[in-house]
Amino acid sequence: MHSFGYRINALLTFSVTILALMCAIASFSDNFNSPSPSSEVQVMKINWFQKKPDGDDEVSLTLNISANLQSLFTWNTKQVFVFLAAEYQTPKNVLNQISLWDGIIPAKEHASFKIQATNKYRFTDQGSNLRGKEFNLTLHWHVMPKTGKMFADKLVMPGYHLPKAYR
Amino acid sequence: MGWVGDQIDSIKSIQFRQLISQAISLGMIVTSALIIWKGLMCVTGSESPVVVVLSGSMEPGFKRGDILFLHMNKDPIRAGEIVVFNVDGREIPIVHRVIKVHEREDSGEVDVLTKGDNNFGDDRLLYATGQMWLNRHHIMGRAVGFLPYVGWVTIIMTEKPIIKYILIGALGLLVLTSKE
Structure with a gap:
């Protein structure tokens, strides 16, 4: 359950998710500029x-x-x-x-x-x-x-x- | 090397029932990827909803390895839009900006001239011999969104196929040996 491979995988998935979320938020924030x-x-x-x-x-x-x-x-x-x-x-x-x-x-x-x-x-x-x-x-x-x-x-x-x- | 040993042990311990469930989970991954791709095609109306920029002709806007999201609808094509087009006799689609538009009164057909932001001249040299304008049917979609760097994965995989096989092999192994 807590093998090396699983930890790497979990870390990678989590960081990619966070990165994608940040990109989406950055793009969305453009809407507030008039x-x-x-x-x-x-x-x-x-x-x-x-x-x-x-x-x-x-x-x-x-x-x-x-x-x-x-x-x-x-x-x-x-x-x-x-x-x-x-x-x-x-x-x-x-x-x-x-x-x-x-x-x-x-x-x-x-x-x-x-x-x-x-x-x-x-x-x-x-x-x-x-x-x-x-x-x-x-x-x-x-x-x-x-x-x-x-x-x-x-x-x-x-x-x-x-x-x-x-x- | 403990990790590799573990993996080999777990391959040895595969049983028939487990093998089937793993084959199914592998199938699930492949089909869901396919569903997402086809779903994107439906939503965007473009036959390739995502393209990777391969050349530097649109720098500094788009660099090699960036990803573009395409959208295709019935809206008329206008100057300034970044379109992806196919030229007869050329396999690789090109992403460039429209600089001239002439739209016909009667048929609604358009004559379009494109140019890469980073290129000196317009694209007539890239078109088929004697072709002066692009028409509607040459255009596959217009770029609406942008994601930097991600396309490098595909560029590396097409240029160094060995990496692709290693990656697919490793992923397959992981799926086969994973226990719920």
């Missing part, structure tokens, strides 16, 4: 705007992004993945989401930032619908925990326009 992030984005410049040889519109933007995501961080937060997506509707597609810029915030100290960036990924439409197009810029964030459930939310900033002519 974040209030803020963000502001300006389109500084349209670098160029053209129709590619294959017929799709493509535009290059310079953006001024400032955000404060410090309230997203809790003790169970490993990192926050943040990205800015252009979202618009075309006759063919109900939703187009194009990530323009993204970044990984490793710690709370870096969660309040102001940067200027040209779009990191190509802003290309499926078709030629971008002239004069109204679009939203949406700041999305994905909170990656040290353990447990991942959280995601977004902040929609409407009312941006692309120019009416290629340049």
Whole structure:
């Protein structure tokens, strides 16, 4: 009954159970955090705007992004993945989401930032619908925990326009 | 060596009736593991509810050896989600983040482009030749939860099969020789 093997087994089972319980509690504690992030984005410049040889519109933007995501961080937060997506509707597609810029915030100290960036990924439409197009810029964030459930939310900033002519 | 001697003694003392009850308890362990796995499949709607991260392409979020819990439902796929997808002609599923989504008005079909957080470029190089987008049927599930390190057990067992056999053997021996 009290052999070496049994004691090892009991100890191992007990410690794994406690560890699992602690992970579950840590993940659950994230629910008590009610974040209030803020963000502001300006389109500084349209670098160029053209129709590619294959017929799709493509535009290059310079953006001024400032955000404060410090309230997203809790003790169970490993990192926050943040990205800015252009979202618009075309006759063919109900939703187009194009990530323009993204970044990984490793710690709370870096969660309040102001940067200027040209779009990191190509802003290309499926078709030629971008002239004069109204679009939203949406700041999305994905909170990656040290353990447990991942959280995601977004902040929609409407009312941006692309120019009416290629340049 | 007293422990090993004890174990050998207890194997010698196995009787027929005891043998059957031990076989049943072994069967119980195997079937309950199977029930849990299949139950998870039902609950999550994904054919592999748990995956182990094998590459460092999503670092620092997910490291090699971390475990992801997947969920699959009818909800539309959106940018930013971490999805697990299969590319035609590739056996191992990939876990990456969606960076572009184009959703059709009429059919509801989606064109999706993915990228690993730690990779420089997008995933078009990983897709089948000439494939520009992922569609709904390529996607096996989206990651909803995360547990660090636990996946190392499976990585070690697939890369060093000998450890797997030793482990299974030791467990089998323990079950056979245990007395209630």
